Amino acid sequence: MAVINVILSGGVGSRLWPLSRKSRPKQYIPLFEGQTLFQMCALRNGPLSDQISVIGSVDNYKLSQQDLQAVQIEEYTEVIEALPRNTAASIAFAAFAADPEDILFVTPSDHIISGTEAYTEAVARAVTLAREGWLVTFGAIPEHPETGYGYIEHDDQHTVLSFKEKPGIDQAKEYVRKGNYLWNSGMFCFKASLYLDELKKYAGAVYDAAKEAMSKIDQGFLPEREMMAIPSISVDYAVMEHSDKIKVIPFTFEWNDLGSFDALWSYMEKKDGTRQGKAENLALGTKKHVEFIGLKDIIYVETEDAVLIMPRNQSQEVKKVYERLEKEKPELLK
């Protein structure tokens, strides 16, 4: 009946290039007063859980180990994926490794959360609902009609009616107006056995292939061949959009998925004392003196080998640059 914080750490964060690289995804960049998002995640959830289980990849498990060691977290288990197969499978690995009655509290490793009290309270409620046999999700109360997030529609009892993909701006406005739509935060809480039951029911191929891979796990490492056979789909597609046992916890704590430089800037603006965040333009990653002339809302990012300059509202386009460079100059993504 332990509560296990399952930390998903497979993302590469292409939308924070050139800061984030294949060799250092965004959750491992020490952007936040020397701490990484991965460290902040583990430190935040440690007091709320009995165990930590890191689901990472061969490309980054050493970064996870270094990060945890640096903040004196020494007891944790890890599952190391030979290749990425999306969240449905990653959570299945954690569920197979746990006792059936254990509660999995699943968190991405690359989000920012502030407001300890509200967060603690929300997690406690989620654990209670999970023990009662619900798949629990966490939904942020929308601050504006954001088009970068999926939405969760719920009823008066916080039972989930539907999951919505990232909407267009008009649709997003409609969601916000209706009042019973929340931003999908990507955090979940449920019994290991219930997750596996629902996965088997709605995405049997993922369940079977993940079980097969898990049977061949060797000192935490999952084998490449068996992982190749796993369908790559998200937990939302595989389970959440089908199950009728889902509750959502609307939360009020501050949450930011740092899915873009715009989101990073918003975080800096809200955070007191971050001088950069309040400037007319934002310079990141540089120790140089930066002068902007006649510009506003420009983001400048500098690394050893690459520079990115764009208006704040173009942050979503970084992903396209990343994809283009994958073909043209892959060495810049390493």
Next chain:
Amino acid sequence: MAVINVILSGGVGSRLWPLSRKSRPKQYIPLFEGQTLFQMCALRNGPLSDQISVIGSVDNYKLSQQDLQAVQIEEYTEVIEALPRNTAASIAFAAFAADPEDILFVTPSDHIISGTEAYTEAVARAVTLAREGWLVTFGAIPEHPETGYGYIEHDDQHTVLSFKEKPGIDQAKEYVRKGNYLWNSGMFCFKASLYLDELKKYAGAVYDAAKEAMSKIDQGFLPEREMMAIPSISVDYAVMEHSDKIKVIPFTFEWNDLGSFDALWSYMEKKDGTRQGKAENLALGTKKHVEFIGLKDIIYVETEDAVLIMPRNQSQEVKKVYERLEKEKPELLK
């Protein structure tokens, strides 16, 4: 009766900061396929003159020496000013150092000129007119109503009627429409004796103080105390705007004073094969891969310790940044 190319090399080029610094004014930056503007000036004028005389300063005479050595120019004279006193005095030093009948062909060291044949021809005409007893200036035929240059009004015989300071845009359009106005290029040609006569007549204080300083010259170095006493005014104010013995040679060769990043970009655009110049945005001084997203006509300049980002049409504002940094962070100008 020698023709002496007087190279004026006192400018600091604050409008090309952060590329140009006090320790490396723009004429000494190897921007042009490894050559500096100073070198290009000496190489261009060497074949058109009998001697080279460099009028520089204690801050940069070593850069001049290195530059000339690197392009195998070994015979030249130099006058090293203890502090800058503007062009009227600088040219006076060259004139005092020459024989009265020598022809001084005075050129700034930080301009770009292309089109050898037209240039050679214009200089030859200037030398002829100078021998006939004229103060000769060179005027570029305006390509557009530029507000960054002074203008020269002339009559049918190319006799100068007036010098105009940098105009507003409406005034500039009027000059271009009238057809007998040229951009003041800052190049001159005249007999040493005539220049000194006119200087004595119209700016006696400069003449006297420059003569006094010149009498104390020691191995090329002009003394600080005597230089302090020299009024700091330009040759335009001191002589050209008053004398009635001035001819202007309208020229058609390509000329660019590189007085701003905008001017530098224009040069790159015109020059064949300069890939950078034709891009939507311009990145200078960096070896990094630079990505612009959703931006056009942006200039990015990177150096070891400073970065500048601005729209092309704000290039003139760099001077203000330079002046502000002079108070706030003078170490960034060194």
